[in-house]
Amino acid sequence: MSHILVTGGAGYIGSHTVLQLLENGHEVTVLDNLSNSSRESLRRVENLTGGLIRFIQGDLLNPTDIKRAFANSSIEAVIHFAGLKAVGESVSQPIRYYQNNVHGTMNLCEVMQEHEVKTLVFSSSATVYGDPQTLPLKESMPTGTPTNPYGQSKLMVETILRDLHHADGTWRIALLRYFNPVGAHESGEIGEDPSGIPNNLMPFIAQVATGKRKKLSVFGNDYNTHDGTGVRDYIHVEDLADGHLKALQTLNKPGLETYNLGTGQGYSVLDMVKSFEKVNSVAIPHEIVDRRPGDVASCYACPKKAKQGLNWEAKRGIDEMCRDTWHWQSKNPNGYFR
Numbered sequence: 001m002s003h004i005l006v007t008g009g010a011g012y013i014g015s016h017t018v019l020q021l022l023e024n025g026h027e028v029t030v031l032d033n034l035s036n037s038s039r040e041s042l043r044r045v046e047n048l049t050g051g052l053i054r055f056i057q058g059d060l061l062n063p064t065d066i067k068r069a070f071a072n073s074s075i076e077a078v079i080h081f082a083g084l085k086a087v088g089e090s091v092s093q094p095i096r097y098y099q100n101n102v103h104g105t106m107n108l109c110e111v112m113q114e115h116e117v118k119t120l121v122f123s124s125s126a127t128v129y130g131d132p133q134t135l136p137l138k139e140s141m142p143t144g145t146p147t148n149p150y151g152q153s154k155l156m157v158e159t160i161l162r163d164l165h166h167a168d169g170t171w172r173i174a175l176l177r178y179f180n181p182v183g184a185h186e187s188g189e190i191g192e193d194p195s196g197i198p199n200n201l202m203p204f205i206a207q208v209a210t211g212k213r214k215k216l217s218v219f220g221n222d223y224n225t226h227d228g229t230g231v232r233d234y235i236h237v238e239d240l241a242d243g244h245l246k247a248l249q250t251l252n253k254p255g256l257e258t259y260n261l262g263t264g265q266g267y268s269v270l271d272m273v274k275s276f277e278k279v280n281s282v283a284i285p286h287e288i289v290d291r292r293p294g295d296v297a298s299c300y301a302c303p304k305k306a307k308q309g310l311n312w313e314a315k316r317g318i319d320e321m322c323r324d325t326w327h328w329q330s331k332n333p334n335g336y337f338r
Helices: 012-023 039-049 063-070 087-092 094-114 149-167 201-210 237-250 269-280 304-310 318-331
Strands: 003-007 027-032 053-057 077-080 119-125 172-178 180-182 216-219 234-236 255-261 286-289
Touching (some): 003 012, 012 039, 012 237, 039 053, 063 094, 077 094, 087 094, 087 149, 094 119, 094 149, 119 149, 149 255, 172 237, 180 201, 180 237, 201 216, 201 269, 201 318, 216 269, 234 237, 234 318, 237 255, 237 304, 269 318
Parallel strands (some): 003 027, 172 255, 180 234, 216 286
16 A cells, blocks of 8 residues: 555545545555644544554645655655635635645645645635536536636646646546535534634534534525525535545546546535535525625536546435534544633
């Protein structure tokens, strides 16, 4: 098995992927600045798997930290999650997002080149498609103009990685365009633990369910969707993590491929609220507020390429997403001891 460096590995998607890497016999080093994550997530992963994680607290904006991760190690590939990800925040803090997400990735690639490590799985986003003109979204479609700096930063990194592969054809790169990760590990031991007010729908719903938040704000009910609220392709985080392992397995020869990781099914905000209430027998008070800057009406994937190229498809449905989210939140009402 391989030694994998996971940047941002203490975060939500990172910790679930680290767990699956350990379960599959890989050696794992995590580099994380803990700006929006907790060291506790990795302790719990170690407890669940019986494995050991080499952890380095460091920042991609500091090349010395990245070099520490590669020092005296046999790293063969990198899964790159580290990045800021709040759409609304990116609108108000664009420079911070470009510096962190774009410059940080460039630093990572430079150090990878120095150590002759040229296998990379990149955490991209469906936001690179911009405001979709047709659905479902296919990898062959041209990328649009992302409606927010977060999406722009992901598209910039994709462009940089394409240019890098064009300049040096020995690189092996998978660009994984996520749709909307939700859910948690079935144990309820690890899950999404945002600091402050959640930016994403499901952790906010879960915090309303625990009484931590009074009600859910639904951003707009006048979109061109079946109930007026935004439609997204929600994917269980365990399925998403599995997609990264499948991508690693396919990177056995030079090349660059792009894959959507989604279910192909769109659900509205109110669909998710109703399912959460039904599956978990809890009420979710909510109110309609103004649209949020940078949001699009509908976004869902065509997942066929991932099924063909990665032998991967999402296995968990909306009820499992809602059940596992609530299991995590009810078991950890304050997240990782915040």
